[in-house]
Amino acid sequence: MGSFTRLTGIALLALLARPVVAQELAEEQVNLVSSRLAESARRSWEIGTRAQAILEHNATRYSVFANNDLPPPSNIPGDQQGPLEPLWNIARGVLSGGAGGSTAQPLVSDSAVSDPASIGVAVLLANYTNLDKKDDQYEHAARNQYDYLMSNAVPKNGEGAISHKTEQIQLWSDAVYMVPPFLAYYGVITNDRTPLDQAYEQIKQYRAQLYDSNAGAWKHIVGGNSGTDDSFWATGNAWAAAGMLRVYATIDKSKFSGKMKSQKKDLKNWVQEIHKGVYERYFDGENLLRNHLNDPNTFYDAASSALLASTVYRASTVMGQHKYVPYAERTRLTLFTPNTGPWTNTNWTRFGDYQYFTTDGWLRPVVDPMNTGNQGQNSPEAQAFVVLLHSAWRDWRWAGEKGKNAAGRTAASYSTVLASAFSIAVGSLLL
Ligand SMILES: *[C@@H]1O[C@H](CO)[C@@H](O)[C@H](O)[C@H]1NC(C)=O
């Protein structure tokens, strides 16, 4: 558990009163959330996001957030073999679907251009580590996906931004998580700087169309003649920040890092710009984001709140940006605290009494991923966001919890959480 020197006196009191049980999800609870994710992720981007959750939570040596240079070892260390197995099953599924042929095509068929590329990192790793000794089939699958994105079959706007749709040129904020991280990883695996530049360029062009400086946030969908969505969809802002962080980390750990300083600097600014806009303008005492950030008639959405908070911890550990950590802490404590108060969870294998989780580990309330104006029920991507939040927080804690006490303006609500911990701690001492 955490370092004692960093615990506040109040937390220490609580620990004295209730030994062992800390204010965080237990590993077993995160695995319960992951079970719901595994059994529900069926659509391309859900599978891709699950792949990333597997890397960040379990197969950490193969995550771009690992503290090692890229590419990772092609000989898989023993302790990573078990954790990688679910990732390999994803790659195997793609191959058995026919992706290893010799024509440019997406990894899986989909009505959206961008989403299949989200599975690309799993396939690149399968190729790189020679999974199942499939000759060059994984290589073909990865190259087919890359060639498809670059081909004329995929429309692009005048500046080269890849459309999310084939029938019209349309940019979706979600795509920043699906395409650029694949392109960047393609560059490190094939030892070629061009795809890394393309990853950066895609983000730059997406931001040029979607970021609204007056609102301080990204719009959801622009361009084309049907299906546009000018709303400041909270999840879209979180997808964009999370995609940029993966690309940043990929560049940063690659041998091209020294030559891509200005690109890294831009990515840092663009992540911080989202954190500043969202947390300084659209975050209130509820500690969660509205589904449409600036629309008080929309519900508080635990899904986007979790993903955006995860990007704050990542920005702290990989970009050295700590300013918004207290906001992320507020979200994390709100979502992960039992109804009975901090440090009161006694059964780590389930969610006995939580406002934001069902007993069997579904996050609630969440946006419907297929109908983003509405609240939904069981959301696969929301399950992945919980895993990403827990993993990003864990890595931030190991890195020394930088920024934990930053930003005085958030102290009030943060101390509310601590105050209830205090009363429980005192209550227990009196018993
Ligand atoms: C991580 O590994 C544990 C233990 O095998 C497993 O229960 C869990 O589902 C895995 N997490 C993810 C995100 O796949």
Ligand SMILES: *[C@@H]1O[C@H](CO)[C@@H](O)[C@H](O)[C@H]1NC(C)=O
């Ligand atoms: C596949 O992996 C090999 C290394 O085993 C690498 O040389 C090659 O560039 C990779 N190709 C793709 C498309 O990932």
Ligand SMILES: *[C@@H]1O[C@H](CO)[C@@H](O)[C@H](O)[C@H]1NC(C)=O
């Ligand atoms: C914890 O919850 C699980 C699942 O509901 C149950 O089977 C188990 O007995 C509980 N353990 C304790 C110590 O209460």
